[in-house]
Amino acid sequence: MAAAPDEVEQSDAGPQRSGTDRLTAFSDGVFAIVITLLVLELRVPAYHEGELLGALLDEGASYLAFVVSFVYVGVIWLNHQALLRLVRATTLALSWINLGILFGAVIIPFPTAVLASALTHGDTDDRRTAVALYALSAALMSAPWLLFFGYLHRHPTLLDREVGPEHVRAQRLRPVTGLVLYALSGLLGWFVNPLLGLVGIIVMIVYHAVTSEGLRRRPRRRSAGRRR
Amino acid sequence: MAAAPDEVEQSDAGPQRSGTDRLTAFSDGVFAIVITLLVLELRVPAYHEGELLGALLDEGASYLAFVVSFVYVGVIWLNHQALLRLVRATTLALSWINLGILFGAVIIPFPTAVLASALTHGDTDDRRTAVALYALSAALMSAPWLLFFGYLHRHPTLLDREVGPEHVRAQRLRPVTGLVLYALSGLLGWFVNPLLGLVGIIVMIVYHAVTSEGLRRRPRRRSAGRRR
Amino acid sequence: MAAAPDEVEQSDAGPQRSGTDRLTAFSDGVFAIVITLLVLELRVPAYHEGELLGALLDEGASYLAFVVSFVYVGVIWLNHQALLRLVRATTLALSWINLGILFGAVIIPFPTAVLASALTHGDTDDRRTAVALYALSAALMSAPWLLFFGYLHRHPTLLDREVGPEHVRAQRLRPVTGLVLYALSGLLGWFVNPLLGLVGIIVMIVYHAVTSEGLRRRPRRRSAGRRR
C-alpha cells in the first residue's frame, strides 16, 4: 500500500496507467465486508417466552441461504484474486470494470435476503420470484468479468509478464458459462420449479469454486518452468 | 503498511510530516465500507404471501437510488486515488482535511435512503426535499477537496516530485464546479422540478467519473517523458 | 499488498501455490468487521420518556454477551495471526479451509444476539437453547482449524522455513480441546444449567486467549536462537 510502487513504467502510448495496489486493497475490503454483512440477515426471530428453539428451527431455510451466499462470495473473492494476478497495471476503464465486478458482489446480500424470506415465509410464487432474482443477479454479475477479459485481451501491455494473451482468451469461457447457465437456472426456477432452479445455482457456484484458479492455467505454467 | 516507509525525510522546517500509508489504508477502508453499506438500504419489502414480485417491483426507485450512489462512491474513490497520488507526505492538518473528504463519503447512504424513500413513498414535496438534501450534501462534499488543493498549493514540499504546483492549481476547478453545479441542481430540484434536479445530480456524477484522473494531467506527464 | 511478492517460488510439483498477502488482508478485514459489527446488536432500547436509565439497565445481559463475543473475536484474530505466521504460501484448498475459519468468526454475531435476547427476555428454556447454540457454534468453529493444521502437516513445503512439522502436529491439540470442551459446555448448558454452560464457554475463551501464541512454541524457538 506504499505510495511508491503504486505507479508503473509508462514508456508506451495509450491510456494513463497506475499500479494495482489500491485496486486490490479496495476490492479485498469490499469482499471482506460483503461476506461479513451477510450475517446481519440472520436476525433473532420474534418468539414467545420459552419458544426460542422452535422459532430458530423455523428459520432453517435462512441459514441455507446464508451458507450458499457465503460460499458464493468466497468463490468470487478467490476468482478475483486469480484475476488480479493476471495484471500488473490498471487504467481508469479497467478500474470501472472492476467496480462492476464489485457491484455484483455487493448486491448479493439483497437477493440472499429475498431468497431467505421467500423460503421461510413465502408460497411457491414467491420462491419462484426469489430464485429467479438470485439467478438473474448471478447471471448479470458475469458480464463485467467478460468485459475485464476482453479489455485485457485488447490491452496486452497491462498483463503480467508471465501471462500470455491466449490464456486470457481462454478465461472468457467461464463468465460466458456463468451468464448462460445462471440464466438457465433462473428460467428453470421460474417456469418449472423454484427448488430445481436453486439446485442449478448451487451447482454453478460449486463449478466456479473448483475452477477458481482459472481454466487451463497450470499446463502453460508448468511448461514455462519455475516462476520468478 | 510496514512501519518503516510510514515516515519521510524531514529536512526542512514546518509542521510535522508523516507518510501516507495509513491515510491511504484508512481511506480505502472507509470507501470500501460505504460502497458496501449502501446495500443495507435494500430491504426485503413487506409483502403478503404470493405477492413478493409486485412488492419488489414497487421498490424500483430504491434500486435507482442505490445504483446512483454506488457509482457516486466509486467516482469519489477513483478521484481520491488520483488525489493521494499527488502527495508524498501528510500533516495533521491535511489528515483532518482528508477526514472531511471521508465525512462527505460516509454520509452518502443517508441522503440515498431519504431519496429512495421519497421516490417510493413520498409525494412531490417529499421528493423536492430529498433531491435538495442529496444535492446539498454533494455540494458541501466538494468543500474539503477545495481545502485539500489549497493546502497542497501552500505546502508544495508535500507534493510528489513529479507534480508541479500549476497542476495542483488547475485541479481546484473541479471541486468549484461541483460546489456550484450540485447547488444549482438542488435549487432546480427544489424550485422547479425534483426529477430535473435528480437529472442534474446524475449528470454531475458522470462528469466527475470521466474526469476522475484529474484535469489537464496527461499532457504535462507526456511531455515529462517516462515516469520513474 | 504489492502484486510482486504475492507469488512464491514454485520449483516443486504439487498444487499451484501463491503468497499469503491477500489471504492475510482479507482475513484481517473480516475479523475487523466482525468485531465491529457486534456493536450493532446494542440497540437503544424502547423506553417511555424519563425512563431511559431503567431501560438501559434492563439490557445488562446484552452488554455481557457483547463483551464476551468481543473478547472471543479478539482471541480468534490473535490465534489466526499466529496461524498465518506458520505458513509462507497458500493453495486453493488451504484458502478454502481459511474461509471455513472465517465462516466461524463471521457467524459469531448471530449466536451472540440470540444469547443476549435469551438472557434479557427469555426463560430458562430459551437460555438453554441460546447457550447450546453458542457452544455448538464454538465447537464447530474448531473443525477448520484442525483441517488447517492437518493440511499443513501433509504439505510441509507450505511452512515457513523456521517452523518444524512436529510444531504443527502439537498445535492440533488446541482445536481438539476446543471441539471437545465447547461441546461439553453446550451439553452442560442444555442438560444441567444454562449459566453453568455459559461459564464453561467463558473459561474456554480465556484458555484460548492465554495460549494464542501457540502451544510449546517458545522453547523450540529459543533453542533455535535468534530468528531471521
Next chain:
Amino acid sequence: MAAAPDEVEQSDAGPQRSGTDRLTAFSDGVFAIVITLLVLELRVPAYHEGELLGALLDEGASYLAFVVSFVYVGVIWLNHQALLRLVRATTLALSWINLGILFGAVIIPFPTAVLASALTHGDTDDRRTAVALYALSAALMSAPWLLFFGYLHRHPTLLDREVGPEHVRAQRLRPVTGLVLYALSGLLGWFVNPLLGLVGIIVMIVYHAVTSEGLRRRPRRRSAGRRR
C-alpha cells in the same frame, strides 16, 4: 502486509515479539468501520406523505450526535496513528491492550445512538442519562491508553529507535487528563445540566484533536535533527 517484515529481530530475552503490520492493518480496519457505521444510526424518520422536510428537521439533534462522534473517532484514529509510530514490535500483552483501545472505539456508536435518541425524544432525565453514559464510555476508553504507555515504559526494547522513554512517560498525561475530565463532564451532565456535560465532552474531543500528534514531541525531534 508482506509476510517478511512482519517479524523483528529477537536477540534479547523477554516475551515473544512480532511486527506491527497486522496490528496496524486490523486497527485501521476497525477505525474505518466504526467511523462508517455511525451513519447507520441516521435513519429515514417515519413521516406522513408531504411531511418529510419537517420530520428531517426534527432529527436535528441526531445529526449533531453523529458529527460529534465522527470527529471523536477521527481523533482516536489520529492518536492511534501517533501511538503505533512509537513502537516497532508488539507482544501478546500489548496486542490485548490494543484490543482494549479498539473496544473503546467500537462501542462509540452505542452511546452516540443513546445520546441522539435522548436529545430527540427524551426529557431532561433521559438526557442526563445519555450524557453521563457518553462521558463514562469516554473516560473508561482512556484506561487502555494509560496501560499502553505504561507497558511501553516497562518494555523500552519495543520502542522505535527514535523514541526515548521520557517521551513515553510524558504521553501518559493525556489519557490521565481524559480519564479525569471526561468523568467530570459526566458528573456535570448528571448533577448539574446535561447540556453543560455535553459541552465538556466536546471541549475534550477538541483538546485531543489538537494534541493528537502527541505532547512535547516536536521539540525533541527537532533537536534530534533529520529523521531517517
